[in-house]
Amino acid sequence: MTNIVLFGKPGAGKGTQAEFLKEKYKLTHISTGDVFRFNLKNDTQLGKQARVYMDAGDLVPDELTTKMLIDEVNKHPDTNGILFDGYPRTLSQSEALDNFLTSINSKVAATIALEADDEILIQRLLERGKTSGRIDDQDEEKIRNRYQEYNEKTAPLMNYYQAQGKFHAVNGIGSIAEITDRVSAVIDNL
Numbered sequence: 491m492t493n494i495v496l497f498g499k500p501g502a503g504k505g506t507q508a509e510f511l512k513e514k515y516k517l518t519h520i521s522t523g524d525v526f527r528f529n530l531k532n533d534t535q536l537g538k539q540a541r542v543y544m545d546a547g548d549l550v551p552d553e554l555t556t557k558m559l560i561d562e563v564n565k566h567p568d569t570n571g572i573l574f575d576g577y578p579r580t581l582s583q584s585e586a587l588d589n590f591l592t593s594i595n596s597k598v599a600a601t602i603a604l605e606a607d608d609e610i611l612i613q614r615l616l617e618r619g620k621t622s623g624r625i626d627d628q629d630e631e632k633i634r635n636r637y638q639e640y641n642e643k644t645a646p647l648m649n650y651y652q653a654q655g656k657f658h659a660v661n662g663i664g665s666i667a668e669i670t671d672r673v674s675a676v677i678d679n680l
């Protein structure tokens with residue numbers, strides 16, 4: 491299994507790149523944000539528990555998120571590899587992911603970060619909010635809260651993966667195809 495973690499701030503383009511990369515490398519794309527939104531829409535137990543956090547732009551508690559993630563991975567026992575999008579987002583999640591992957595004789599092959607400037611990203615999200623219907627993209631205060639969550643809880647993961655020699659940063663500004671090429675160059679060298 492070639493498992494790739496796509497890393498980046500809200501709006502960095504993880505979901506967009508994942509759509510191309512999953513086809514190109516025949517990977518299973520798991521977006522925790524998408525899974526949560528599906529549960530919200532269908533008003534499941536999980537959706538009910540996650541809603542207050544998501545609507546505020548806060549992270550959903552680790553225990554709930556990790557359980558959901560493991561359930562998703564277990565739905566694809568024969569996959570070539572998973573493209574993780576939006577997970578892990580805290581140190582506890584990265585440790586949980588490593589422990590889980592070890593338990594199935596696998597590991598994270600690489601973490602690839604899409605890098606872009608905050609102000610550009612906030613504008614992108616506000617644009618997305620006009621058409622996507624996502625409550626968390628329509629209010630600048632909620633967006634800024636997600637950046638604060640990212641800076642406090644997610645940014646430290648860069649060191650975690652750097653220490654393992656698995657962290658690769660890619661310039662996230664450019665055309666979609668250019669960025670896919672940059673990410674592909676990293677994957678092709680693994």
Ligand SMILES: Nc1ncnc2c1ncn2[C@@H]1O[C@H](COP(=O)(O)OP(=O)(O)O)[C@@H](O)[C@H]1O
Nearest residue numbers: 500501522523543544548549550555576577579
């Ligand atoms: N790994 C995670 N841990 C905790 N909460 C998460 C995680 N992934 C997604 N969420 C919740 O779902 C929301 C939307 O996630 P996502 O679609 O990845 O949005 P974005 O990257 O645009 O902020 C997050 O703000 C958070 O509330």
